[in-house]
Amino acid sequence: MEIIFKNVTHSYEANSPLEGLGLDDVSLTIHDKKFTAIVGKTGSGKSTLVRHINALLKPTSGTILVGDREITPETNNKNLKPLRKNVGMVFQFPESQLFEDTVEKDIMFGPMNFGMSEADAKKSAHKMIELVGLGKEYLDKSPFDLSGGQMRRVAIAGVLASEPETIILDEPTAGLDPVGRKEIMDLFKNLQEQGRTIILITHNMDDVANYAEEMVVIHDAKVKAVGKPKDIFNDRSLLTDDILTLPRSAVFAQRLAKKNFSFPQLPITISELTTEIKRQVHGD
Amino acid sequence: MENIISIKDVTYTYPESKKPAINRLSLDIYRNEWLSIVGKNGSGKSTLAKLIDGLIESETGTIIVDGQEVNEKNIWEIRSKIGIVFQNPDHQFVGATVEDDVAFGLENQGIPRDEMVKEVDAALKMVDMQDYKTRDPQSLSGGQKQRVAIAGVLATKPSIIIMDESTSMLDPNGRKTVLDLVKQLREEQNMTIISITHDIEETELSERIVVLRDGEVVQKADPKAIYDIGRKLTNYGLEEPFSSQVAYLLKDELKLPEGYLNEEELIENIWKLSSKM
Numbered sequence: 309m310e311i312i313f314k315n316v317t318h319s320y321e322a323n324s325p326l327e328g329l330g331l332d333d334v335s336l337t338i339h340d341k342k343f344t345a346i347v348g349k350t351g352s353g354k355s356t357l358v359r360h361i362n363a364l365l366k367p368t369s370g371t372i373l374v375g376d377r378e379i380t381p382e383t384n385n386k387n388l389k390p391l392r393k394n395v396g397m398v399f400q401f402p403e404s405q406l407f408e409d410t411v412e413k414d415i416m417f418g419p420m421n422f423g424m425s426e427a428d429a430k431k432s433a434h435k436m437i438e439l440v441g442l443g444k445e446y447l448d449k450s451p452f453d454l455s456g457g458q459m460r461r462v463a464i465a466g467v468l469a470s471e472p473e474t475i476i477l478d479e480p481t482a483g484l485d486p487v488g489r490k491e492i493m494d495l496f497k498n499l500q501e502q503g504r505t506i507i508l509i510t511h512n513m514d515d516v517a518n519y520a521e522e523m524v525v526i527h528d529a530k531v532k533a534v535g536k537p538k539d540i541f542n543d544r545s546l547l548t549d550d551i552l553t554l555p556r557s558a559v560f561a562q563r564l565a566k567k568n569f570s571f572p573q574l575p576i577t578i579s580e581l582t583t584e585i586k587r588q589v590h591g592d
Numbered sequence: 593m594e595n596i597i598s599i600k601d602v603t604y605t606y607p608e609s610k611k612p613a614i615n616r617l618s619l620d621i622y623r624n625e626w627l628s629i630v631g632k633n634g635s636g637k638s639t640l641a642k643l644i645d646g647l648i649e650s651e652t653g654t655i656i657v658d659g660q661e662v663n664e665k666n667i668w669e670i671r672s673k674i675g676i677v678f679q680n681p682d683h684q685f686v687g688a689t690v691e692d693d694v695a696f697g698l699e700n701q702g703i704p705r706d707e708m709v710k711e712v713d714a715a716l717k718m719v720d721m722q723d724y725k726t727r728d729p730q731s732l733s734g735g736q737k738q739r740v741a742i743a744g745v746l747a748t749k750p751s752i753i754i755m756d757e758s759t760s761m762l763d764p765n766g767r768k769t770v771l772d773l774v775k776q777l778r779e780e781q782n783m784t785i786i787s788i789t790h791d792i793e794e795t796e797l798s799e800r801i802v803v804l805r806d807g808e809v810v811q812k813a814d815p816k817a818i819y820d821i822g823r824k825l826t827n828y829g830l831e832e833p834f835s836s837q838v839a840y841l842l843k844d845e846l847k848l849p850e851g852y853l854n855e856e857e858l859i860e861n862i863w864k865l866s867s868k869m
Contacts, residue, residue, distance in 0.1 A: 320731065321731075349763050349765065349766075350733045350735030350736060350762065350763045350766050351732070351733040351735065351736055355733070400761070450608075453606070453608055453609060455633045455634030456633055456634075456638075456679075457632075457633030457634060458633070458634070479761065482679075482760045482761050483633075483679050483757050483760045483761075483790070484633060484790070485631075485632040485633050485790045485829035485830070486790055486792075486826075486829065486830060486831035487632060487826055487829050487830075487831075488632070488633055488829070489790075511762070511763040511764060513764075550765075553763075553764045553765070556834045557838075560834070560838060560855065560859075563855065563859055564859055564862065564863070567859065567862075567863040567866075568863070568866060568867065569863075569866070578834075578837055578838060578841060579841070581838065582838060582841040582842050585838075585842060585846075585862060586842065586845050586846065588866060589845075589846060589862065589865050589866045590845075591866075
């Protein structure tokens, strides 16, 4: 599903002294079946943006098109289930939403809520628990006996179990150890390669460089830049204004550039970086 | 070096769990040091923090904090010396506004109102959140909430700060602000910092790193010695430092010295190789 924002503005606490703009006239297209990263400083409006995609928030003005579904300021809360089934959202700290007494029931809750039969939901739970890297032996456990990282995986399995076409991830790996983080990121990349649309909010620019095909930079509630990560990370105007930080490989290249190395385009992944260093050291 | 915390032979098993989360663990923490505790999810890091703060009770051994044994009698006095900043800021708010929230810990200590206002303002200024003091904490973003939570801890002037993954939600600039702040507090206020983290680069600022696995201390050394472990750090759920990853990928073609090199040293070595050509 293509997702299109047309002149979307969202004000918080409208008509009160605390009124603030969460989104300011945002127009944006998020392409079908792509892996799109959304980046921006703390408080820039990233979470506000994605919460409009499944109508958890409604625009104050403007329109969002999710496939053929239109969301406007007038959209009411009826009939949102089909939309929310298709747009799965993994929030920050999803484990805080676990509540059932077994892992299996927790994973089944979402799909059954969207009308899947109990037998199918069970089948889906068995498939998803393996997909997120936990074995079937976890299904009978209480989610509250698991470690934070395991709970996170159960919560992600619960979102995947409804088989959404679009998956929105809001800092899904915060607090996971690096090994666990890579497994989860590889899982999302895998899901994309199987035909899903992935939208990832992250502060981790290495994850953007390693996984995303498109990148959206949000700043002060506005879309500041959209494009391929390689191009965006090479846009000097974004860096000088302190809107964007660079992946570690690009920072390393910048430091080498102060010696006798030169990088017409900054490398953004470690393999690009090391390939380029070897080439320049060998002098060809 | 004087111990501020001595942990001796401590064990803790969660109810309904067969395996202990902390297993006969002993560790000394020195006054005014910055200690990093690392290890993969489930290795026992957060459990250890809870034991130190007396939130849970050990089955064996003893924990001494600043000369006092952690037990029912001393628990409140010990807790007043320890400030914990948790990973998820949403679980930490009680006030209706940012300033109320920061004041909460001080109210518990019976500090007069006018003094409290000053302390709250000073703490919010340290984390650069003074402009938000009348806002509802729930209306803030994750990173802003975390800065407020840190202000709440700072306001009570603890002698030990435990950071339980508390920068993992912050953007790189927010993280740097917090780490610089912690560094300054340690130096100026003589605080002891215990930082629980997955981020190997963040440990570079600390003086010692303790690696936990299955509730036991498996490594304990200064950062450089830990980084020398290299690729095998992934066995502990950790990532190799970035400079080591780069060096590893260069080694097949470039002759680099053995052992851990930080970014500056690696750049220096690459530069030397290229200027010989």
